[in-house]
Amino acid sequence: MPRFPDLPIVDGLSRRQVLKSAGTGFGLLALAGMLGEGAGRALAADAAAPGPLAPKVPHFPTKAKRIIFLFMNGAMSQMDTFDYKPQLQKDDGKVGPGGGALTASKFKFAQHGETGTWVSELYPNVARHVDKLCFIRGLHTDTPAHPEAVIQLHTGAALASLTRPSLGAWLMYGLGTENQDVPGYVTINPPANFGGAVNYGSAFLPAHFQGTRISDVGYLPNIKAHAASPLQRRQIDLVQAMNRDLGAAPGAPDQLDGVIASYELAFKMQGKVPELLDISKEPPAVLDAYGVKPGPAGSFARQCLMARRLNEAGVRFVEIAQPGWDHHTNLHNGLINNARATDQSTAALLADLERRGLLEETLVLFGSEFGRQPTSQGADGRDHNITGYPMWLAGAGVKKGFSYGATDEYGLNAVEGRMHTNDLHATLLALMGLDHTRLTYRYAGRDFRLTDVAGEVVTDVFA
Template sequence: MPDFPSLPIIGGLSRRQVLKNAGTGFGYLALAGLLGENAPRANAASPAKPGPLSSKQPHFPVKAKRIIFLFMSGAMSQMDTFDYKPTLQKSDGKVGPGGGTLTASKFKFAQYGQTGTWVSELYPHVAQHVDKLCFIKGLHTDTPAHPEAVIQLHTGAALASLTRPSLGAWLMYGLGTENQDVPGYVTINPPANFGGAVNYGSAFLPAHFQGTKVSDVGYLPNLKAQARDTLQRKQIDLVQAMNRDLGATPGAPDQLDGVIESYEMAFKMQGKVPELLDISKEPQSVLDAYGVKPGPAGSFARQCLMARRLSEAGVRFVEVAQPGWDHHTNLHNGLINNAKATDQATAALLADLSQRGLLDETLILFGSEFGRLPTSQGVDGRDHNITGYPMWLAGAGVKPGFSFGSSDEFGLNAVEGRMHTNDLHATILALMGLDHERLTYRYAGRDFRLTDVAGVVAKEILA
């Protein structure tokens, strides 16, 4: 909470205590996440002035209005899932090009759709939608360590002396929100490790651009009735009046405009957001399609359904995560369990968005921070591979049933259509109507951007 000058005592409570009590529950949580030190000054006499979260004009025509990122945390093994390597299958037990013993996948692959795309038996539901997917198969990144690679995937730079804003925060900064009653950026069950809050933070961007963290098991209380409470509205009106009076005084801190906007948004959000996260009112047929069930085994399914509801309501960026893909051991059973948790729900999300007419304006990104080696590690495992791995996109702005780039015959190195993480980010921003070279923020005497000083848009995948 910023320090304010001249904090008066009201009814035995300090002004700071009144601020906190007025925002009881989710309202106060939202305030903490929405305050920004550099929020533009608001003029009380001009209430119609657009706030920092208002919708903004993109640099060029938009292909995608929003993004859902399905993050497979821990590095999915590509040659066991979506990147079929027949030469690797025939070379089981031989010495690999980089040393080590080549290890064929234990899972069967088959061709699906009109495109004849190869997909592992681990993903039978997603396989039915391959003609909607756009594969990027020549990705590479900089570091084989999970924390740094995950941070780089989310912020464009591995953790160094200066933490960078997340992809979602850059999108909020560049485009604002579509719905002022809900957050523009939501992350559901983000992994606590591998960077934690850095992956959805705003770093040196104003704090109101950071992601709002929620849970798929009721992290947010149902405050619908409280949101309508007349007393609470009066409390907030009192606080806002005090803020505006203080803001009109000479030398008032710039943060007050952020306070004012944050409380208004938090008041609206506490009634709307819990309702959006309540999937119990969905038809049973929809719950069954996603595979929703109680407990940890149904977490990803719940997240995907919440993501659809949030996106439909105008949330610009939603991330859902499935941890546990770090298969240095127990590769076979681990892949079976993780694929079972993610296959049906991912396919249902694609089908649901398509049926609702939302897939044409929503971009789906599916993948990990890096991939796995074609050689064995121990009895039943694969080590990290940062030199060649795939991800896939679907929906707005990308070519359906398309594959761009490739790795070598063993899946070790990207050889065609090579794309660095910076290139992936540049392409995503382009799909959202933003020029990655123009989306900059001046901090500490330098103009920063998501792609740093690199990044090339993969125009080949644009529809």
């Protein structure tokens, strides 16, 4: 390996310290993004050549260009929020079809909009937007355990031992990203449990397709401390000089040209991303509309506003999360608290996207990994239910004020328009212009896809 005796030490920093400092921030993300197959020397030799994250032509024309996923982590109770069941209200206390006492919702429902869609009093702000929502009411999945169900919702496979790329990673692989100065896939406050990094990982896809994890305070701490400083520019220049000398040596790895380019991309990201995520620059009226406030109570509102800003910057896939929906106990107060945290900001996000013309090319997805039972669990709770539950969509490519599928009279089983998680994924990909049967990646001797060997596109929800 070549030596570098003539290279200066920057401000008393050793070479080890320089390498460590220059790799902070989004450096690892950018490095992964430039080291994919085909990057190599051609990337540095021709700066105009498309990189692995460059925008790609979809399989067929589509309106949707980006997705924002509002994930209600823990399984929202559908019969208390968006799936009104009059018979459940009438039969309160009777024995349910699977045993146990049927438990009516404690919350009042009313019809809203020209469609007369029933929505719980928990979501008065979202209720004002029902005429632009597309409800998928007959969903079902495979396992009633949170870890497996959350992983399946995000990756298509229910077991962490069968690690698969996440939905966002597949979208990046199939479509690339619109803005090369910011990450194309961002997850804000992802759950640390229930799969953790598997839910936004790239698995066997190249690492540059994985999600970038941030918090609702805006950005990673080391980004704020080191972003685009003159000292870091000098450090990167030094490292670049080292890499160029190493790359000129006989037998140097091809990826070094990608390394050189990756640091430049990292430097650009560190200059753009903190500013992009600084929601304090938004007008007071916008902050008030989202319900932004300090502390944990304002977390979801901050995420929603950040999601809009990321979406506007061209980020392909943004996921935000609200934890705490696992109401085996404290159902009544828990629902009040979670709905209060998510109702205003969700409605504000829809209104803001529409006002800015972004909803015409953005698909918004809202929901949980599964639903809950119509029977009681203890004094004030509901158990898991994987056989019938809803989610809703809004925006590009879907019908407005529409419901597809249904559960039975108690909300226990999907009986019409049944959609498995694989079908949901196939439909989402199709809305983004991708044929799920053609979006494959060869690994370990076989072609893999998000939907594995299943999945049917539900065109009935298409506008």
